[in-house]
Amino acid sequence: xxxxxxxxxxxxxxxxxxxxxxxxxxxxxxxxxxxxxxxxxxxxxxxxxxxxxxxxxxxxxxxxxxxxxxxxxxxxxxxxxxxxxxxxxxxxxxxxxxxxxxxxxxxxxxxxxxxxxxxxxxxxxxxxxxxxxxxxxxxxxxxxxxxxxxxxxxxxxxxxxxxxxxxxxxxxxxxxxxxxxxxxxxxxxxxxxxxxxxxxxxxxxxxxxxxxxxxxxxxxxxxxxxxxxxxxxxxxxxxxxxxxxxxxxxxxxxxxxxxxxxxxxxxxxxxxxxxxxxxxxxxxxxxxxxxxxxxxxxxxxxxxxxxxxxxxxxxxxxxxxxxxxxxxxxxxxxxxxxxxxxxxx
Amino acid sequence: xxxxxxxxxxxxxxxxxxxxxxxxxxxxxxxxxxxxxxxxxxxxxxxxxxxxxxxxxxxxxxxxxxxxxxxxxxxxxxxxxxxxxxxxxxxxxxxxxxxxxxxxxxxxxxxxxxxxxxxxxxxxxxxxxxxxxxxxxxxxxxxxxxxxxxxxxxxxxxxxxxxxxx
Ligand SMILES: [Fe+2]
Numbered sequence: 061x062x063x064x065x066x067x068x069x070x071x072x073x074x075x076x077x078x079x080x081x082x083x084x085x086x087x088x089x090x091x092x093x094x095x096x097x098x099x100x101x102x103x104x105x106x107x108x109x110x111x112x113x114x115x116x117x118x119x120x121x122x123x124x125x126x127x128x129x130x131x132x133x134x135x136x137x138x139x140x141x142x143x144x145x146x147x148x149x150x151x152x153x154x155x156x157x158x159x160x161x162x163x164x165x166x167x168x169x170x171x172x173x174x175x176x177x178x179x180x181x182x183x184x185x186x187x188x189x190x191x192x193x194x195x196x197x198x199x200x201x202x203x204x205x206x207x208x209x210x211x212x213x214x215x216x217x218x219x220x221x222x223x224x225x226x227x228x229x230x231x232x233x234x235x236x237x238x239x240x241x242x243x244x245x246x247x248x249x250x251x252x253x254x255x256x257x258x259x260x261x262x263x264x265x266x267x268x269x270x271x272x273x274x275x276x277x278x279x280x281x282x283x284x285x286x287x288x289x290x291x292x293x294x295x296x297x298x299x300x301x302x303x304x305x306x307x308x309x310x311x312x313x314x315x316x317x318x319x320x321x322x323x324x325x326x327x328x329x330x331x332x333x334x335x336x337x338x339x340x341x342x343x344x345x346x347x348x349x350x351x352x353x354x355x356x357x358x359x360x361x362x363x364x365x366x367x368x369x370x371x372x373x374x375x376x377x378x379x380x381x382x383x384x385x386x387x388x389x390x391x392x393x394x395x396x397x398x399x400x401x402x403x404x405x
Numbered sequence: 406x407x408x409x410x411x412x413x414x415x416x417x418x419x420x421x422x423x424x425x426x427x428x429x430x431x432x433x434x435x436x437x438x439x440x441x442x443x444x445x446x447x448x449x450x451x452x453x454x455x456x457x458x459x460x461x462x463x464x465x466x467x468x469x470x471x472x473x474x475x476x477x478x479x480x481x482x483x484x485x486x487x488x489x490x491x492x493x494x495x496x497x498x499x500x501x502x503x504x505x506x507x508x509x510x511x512x513x514x515x516x517x518x519x520x521x522x523x524x525x526x527x528x529x530x531x532x533x534x535x536x537x538x539x540x541x542x543x544x545x546x547x548x549x550x551x552x553x554x555x556x557x558x559x560x561x562x563x564x565x566x567x568x569x570x571x
Binding site: 334356 | 408409410411412413414419420421422423424425426427428429431432433434435436437438439440441454455456457458460462478479480481483485491493495520521522523524525526527528529530531532533534536539550552554555556563565566569
C-alpha cells in the first residue's frame with residue numbers, strides 16, 4: 061500500500077496512488093462546424109458538439125449531456141476542485157489533493173475498477189484549472205448560466221453562440237468572520253444586484269434590531285441570514301458566511317439537482333434551513349447505493365466520509381453546508397486514524 | 406401573492422424527515438431535528454446536533470433568561486423561530502473569565518467586570534456574532550430555538566442516542 065506523502069513530507073500534497081504529474085495542455089482553435097474549441101490535459105481530450113461533451117483517454121471514451129457537464133464543470137471550477145472527489149457523473153470526475161488534483165475516468169465506478177479499465181492522471185491544480193476555465197468560458201453560450209436552476213436560464217444546446225463570461229467567472233463568496241461585519245462580505249440588496257429569488261418572494265426581509273452602546277457600533281453585529289440566502293443568484297454553490305477557526309458555515313440555496321455526486325474526503329454536515337431536499341448516498345469508492353435521506357426544515361444530518369452524495373430540491377430551499385476546513389483531515393481519514401462517521405452512539 | 410410557500414419550522418411546529426436505508430445503518434447519518442431537540446430540552450441546555458472533530462453546532466431552547474457565557478474564540482448564534490435578545494458585555498479581563506487556550510462556551514458564575522456593548526434582538530433567520538472577549542446572555546419571552554456555531558466545551562451536552570434516528 062502506498063504511503064501517504066502527507067506523512068512522508070507534510071509540505072507536499074498527498075499522492076496515495078504515487079502518480080506522476082502531467083504537464084501537457086492544449087487548447088485547439090474553434091472547430092469549423094460547431095464553433096467550439098477542443099482541449100487536452102495530459103492524455104485526456106475534451107470536445108463539445110450541439111448536445112454532448114465528449115471525453116477521451118487512452119483506451120476509452122465517454123459522453124455527457126452538455127447541460128449536465130457544464131453545470132458540473134462550473135462547480136468544479138468555482139469550488140477550486142472542492143473537498144475530495146467531484147463526480148461529474150458515474151464515470152468522469154476529479155479528486156482534490158490541495159495543490160494537485162487527479163482527473164479520472166471510471167476510478168469511482170466498480171465495473172471500471174474490476175475490469176482494470178479505470179484511468180487516472182494527475183495535474184498541478186492551477187494548471188488544470190486554467191484549462192477548465194477556458195473550457196467553461198468557451199463552451200457556455202450567451203443566455204445560458206450553468207449556476208442557475210434550469211427554469212431560470214436559457215438552453216445550452218447547439219453551435220457556438222456568444223458567451224456568458226460574467227456568469228461563469230463569479231467568485232465564490234468567503235466571509236472572513238461574518239457577513240455584514242465592517243470590511244467583510246457585504247449584505248445582498250436590490251441595489252447591489254441581488255433581488256429576492258422568485259421562489260423566496262415570501263421570505264421576510266426584516267433586519268435584526270441592533271442597539272450598540274457608543275463605541276461598540278462595529279462589534280455588535282447581526283444580519284438576516286434567511287433574507288441573505290433568499291437573494292442568492294446561484295444554486296448549489298456554498299459560500300462561507302461565518303467562521304470559527306476552521307469551522308465554516310457555508311449556506312447555499314438549492315433548486316433542481318446538485319450537478320455532481322460529491323465524494324467528500326471528510327464528514328460533511330447538512331442543516332436544512334427551509335423546505336426539503338432529498339439526498340441519495342452511494343459508496344464513495346464503488347458507487348453502490350447506500351441510502352436516501354429526506355431532509356425537512358430543521359433537520360440535521362451528516363454525510364459520512366465514505367459516501368458520495370447528491371441532492372434533489374423541488375422548490376428552491378436553504379441549506380447550511382457545514383465544513384471543517386482543517387487540512388489535516390483527509391490524510392487522517394485515508395489512514396484510518398479518523399472515523400468516517402464523527403459520532404458513534 | 407407569491408406562487409411559492411417557503412417552509413420554515415419552529416419549536417411548536419415542525420415536521421421531521423427520515424433516513425431510508427438501501428444498504429447502510431441509519432445511525433451513520435446522525436439524523437436529528439433542531440426544533441425537536443429544542444422542544445424536548447431544558448432551557449439553555451446546549452445540545453450538540455453536529456460535530457466535526459472539535460467543532461460543534463449546538464441547539465439551545467431559549468426560554469426566560471440564560472446564564473452569562475464567554476468563550477476564548479468567536480461564536481455565532483442564529484435564531485430559528487421566535488424573538489430572542491442577546492446582551493453583550495466587553496470583559497475588562499477576558500483571560501481571567503475564560504482560559505484563553507480553552508475551547509467552547511463557558512458558563513460564568515457571575516458577570517465579571519466589563520462595559521456594556523449593547524444588545525441585539527433576533528428574529529427568525531437572524532445571525533449574530535458572539536465576539537471573543539465578550540460575555541453574553543440570552544433572553545426570550547417565549548420558548549425559541551437557537552443554533553450556535555462553536556467548539557465542543559464544558560457546556561456542550563451530548564445526547565445523541567436521544568436525538569438521532571436509530
Ligand atoms: Fe458535499
